[in-house]
Amino acid sequence: MNETMVGYANATPVSEQRYAGFWMRFWAYVIDIVVITSLNGILLSPFKFVNDGIAISVGIWTVTGIVSSIVYFAYFLLMTKFFGQTIGKMVLGIRVIREDEEPLRWSDLFFREVIGRFIYRVFNFLMILYIMVGFTNQKQGLHDMFANTRVVYDR
Known part of the structure; x- marks a missing residue:
């Protein structure tokens, strides 16, 4: 029997994952924010030449705010x-x-x-919950718990 198998006939392999902690995830997020800000700079710069540089509003939102939010969520999702x-x-x-x-x-x-990210952004005081990553056994944030996901080191 394979050494990664538990002693039962229909056992599944036990993977030995190393979970990424708070600081690794924090720095990854900082890099991602730089990427997103750069993308938004490229995509939103034409709006400076429309309407004499005055923000175009759609109800209570601006077009640039809507586009930058779409870029933010789409980047992480895709x-x-x-x-x-x-x-x-x-x-x-x-x-x-x-x-x-x-x-x-x-x-x-x-x-x-x-x-998960929407909740953190709308209720800013919940950002403190990212600290959970440092204290849970599998280094999960609230958004990881919602989705049953983990962040691990690449093998």
């Missing part, structure tokens, strides 16, 4: 879905996985990257 990691995570050698190590699903990532 990068994590297609690569399992954002550019910041790639640089630091960490990735997002499901708890059961199956491929990431859109529903997992929607809860993790859109709902």
